[in-house]
Amino acid sequence: MSKRSTPAAPGRTGDVLFRTERSGFELRDLHGASRAVAYLVLAAGPYVLFTGVLAPGMAPSGRVAVVAVVLFMAGLGIASWFRPAQLPRAFWLVVPTLSTVLITGLNIITHDASTGAQFFYLWPVLYVANFLGRRAIYVNLLIVFAGDAATVFTVLGPAQGVMDWVATMLTMTMAMIVVASLRKRNDQLRAVLQQQANADALTGLANRRWFTESLARETAEAASEGRSVALITVDLDYFKTINDTYGHTEGDRVLQAVAASMRTVTGGRGTAARLGGDEFVMLLRLDRPAAVAAAQELRAAAAAVTGLPGGPPSLSIGVAVFPEDAATADELVAASDSALYDAKASGRGRVSVAGRRQNVDRVPDLTLLAQPRP
Numbered sequence: 486m487s488k489r490s491t492p493a494a495p496g497r498t499g500d501v502l503f504r505t506e507r508s509g510f511e512l513r514d515l516h517g518a519s520r521a522v523a524y525l526v527l528a529a530g531p532y533v534l535f536t537g538v539l540a541p542g543m544a545p546s547g548r549v550a551v552v553a554v555v556l557f558m559a560g561l562g563i564a565s566w567f568r569p570a571q572l573p574r575a576f577w578l579v580v581p582t583l584s585t586v587l588i589t590g591l592n593i594i595t596h597d598a599s600t601g602a603q604f605f606y607l608w609p610v611l612y613v614a615n616f617l618g619r620r621a622i623y624v625n626l627l628i629v630f631a632g633d634a635a636t637v638f639t640v641l642g643p644a645q646g647v648m649d650w651v652a653t654m655l656t657m658t659m660a661m662i663v664v665a666s667l668r669k670r671n672d673q674l675r676a677v678l679q680q681q682a683n684a685d686a687l688t689g690l691a692n693r694r695w696f697t698e699s700l701a702r703e704t705a706e707a708a709s710e711g712r713s714v715a716l717i718t719v720d721l722d723y724f725k726t727i728n729d730t731y732g733h734t735e736g737d738r739v740l741q742a743v744a745a746s747m748r749t750v751t752g753g754r755g756t757a758a759r760l761g762g763d764e765f766v767m768l769l770r771l772d773r774p775a776a777v778a779a780a781q782e783l784r785a786a787a788a789a790v791t792g793l794p795g796g797p798p799s800l801s802i803g804v805a806v807f808p809e810d811a812a813t814a815d816e817l818v819a820a821s822d823s824a825l826y827d828a829k830a831s832g833r834g835r836v837s838v839a840g841r842r843q844n845v846d847r848v849p850d851l852t853l854l855a856q857p858r859p
Contacts, residue, residue, distance in 0.1 A: 511618050512577045518616045519569030522580055525608050526562035530555045533591055547594055554591070578617065581609035581625045589632035598640035603653050606633055610657045614664035626661055630654055685759040687737060688744035696758035699768055703755070704807050704814040707770075714755075714768065715776030715806045718821040719747070719783065721763035722799040722833045731794050743798050746786035750779055766821075773806045773838070780804050780836045801828040805839035 512518060534555045564572060588605045592598065606629050613625040633653050637646035683695035691699070700716070707714040721727075721743060728736040740763065747757040747767060755769035769779055780802045787798045803825030811817035820839035828837035 512574065513616045515569055515577065518577050518580075518612070519565045519572075521608075521612055521616070522577075523562045523566040525584065526558040526565070529605065530558045530562070533558070550594070551591070554587070578621065581612045581617070581621075582628055584609045584612075585625070585628050585632045589635055592636040593639055596640055598637045598646070598649065603633060603636070603649075606653070606657060607660060610661050611664055614661050615668060622661060622665060626658065629657055633657075685744075688741055688759050690744050690747065690765070691756050691758035693758065693760045696756060696760065696766060696768065699756045699758075700814045700818070703768055703770070704817060707807055712770070713772040713776075713806050713809065714817075715771045715773070715779070715804060716817050716821040717767040717769065717776060717780050717783070718803045718805075718825045719743070719765040719767070720801045720825055720829065721765075722801055722829075724763035727795050735794055739793055739795070739798050742790045742793065743787055743800070746783055746790065749786055750783045754779075771806075773804075773809060776804050776806055777836065777838060784834075784836065799834040801825060801833045802836045803828055803839065804836060810839040 533551060585606065588602075588609075592602045592605075595602075609625055609629055613622050617625075634646075634650050637650045637653075640646070641649060683692060684690070685692045703714045721739065724736065724739070727739055740759070743765060744757070744759065747765060751757040751767055751769065754771060755767060757765070757767050759765050767779070767783070769776060771779060784800050784802065787800050790797045803821045803823065805811060805817055805820035805824055807814075807817045810820040824837045824839040828835050831837065
């Protein structure tokens with residue numbers, strides 16, 4: 486199965502709505518990163534212009550270079566603020582390195598190794614801690630170490646520069662650790678909140694909201710990629726009788742047992758959701774034969790459940806496949822619902838397929854499970 490950028494459905498088996506542990510050099514937040522770049526260059530530009538042009542002993546060519554750099558920074562800041570999507574994605578990954586090189590060059594040109602000048606290195610440190618992955622953090626921290634070393638050793642000399650360099654690097658490292666730790670904690674809290682918002686509290690499956698979003702996304706991707714996606718609608722037979730006979734607590738146990746069976750069948754092939762009451766769905770990246778096999782697998786998994794006072798759950802299942810049975814997401818839902826109705830009208834405890842209007846159950850012992858409970 487190909488890798489997907491879309492998040493996994495919520496569940497109690499370790500699924501999360503987005504990954505909290507990021508590695509590599511991926512960009513987390515384009516909007517935040519673009520604002521950070523704009524704030525830096527638009528605020529630093531006047532400072533660089535003032536200190537560079539008025540620096541004593543600055544050669545005319547140096548002043549021209551400073552003005553050119555300031556103009557470039559102004560253009561970059563405007564583009565980052567108003568047109569961030571127009572800039573290459575790689576730019577947001579290399580901008581902390583570029584800023585470190587720029588800060589180092591300007592400090593050396595202006596012969597400035599003051600604490601204020603070195604504090605500009607905080608920007609690339611905080612940028613990567615907020616917006617990039619772990620490896621980018623380590624790489625850019627080393628680049629900042631090297632840039633500050635080039636500044637202080639050039640301007641102050643090795644004897645005086647080494648202590649200044651060590652103090653600055655300790656400051657940068659601690660700032661990086663604090664910000665990265667806060668970011669990780671914030672991601673974990675967001676993951677919990679998102680999972681609570683998109684998961685069914687009783688079963689841990691995705692809820693109707695998450696299913697609706699997944700359905701629109703999966704059908705759009707299936708249409709663009711020329712593949713199939715199956716919607717399997719599941720209804721628990723005689724659920725009202727179970728509640729009336731054994732109580733709602735046992736009814737909840739039955740729902741949880743069905744949900745556990747659905748998680749087993751779904752695996753990494755799609756999303757399992759509870760829409761409400763005893764109505765469930767599975768949205769799977771499968772063609773028709775594989776979807777029918779998954780539906781039968783679900784019935785078999787439910788039939789193997791033990792420990793329930795009313796016996797194993799009996800399921801009626803409707804299967805529809807996009808784009809064979811429907812041209813839109815709404816039509817896919819209608820087709821799957823129609824197949825489910827056919828399964829229930831044909832005696833329950835069986836699988837029906839949209840478009841064919843026929844029962845595909847071929848397992849007699851499982852069909853016996855559809856007999857009404859007292």
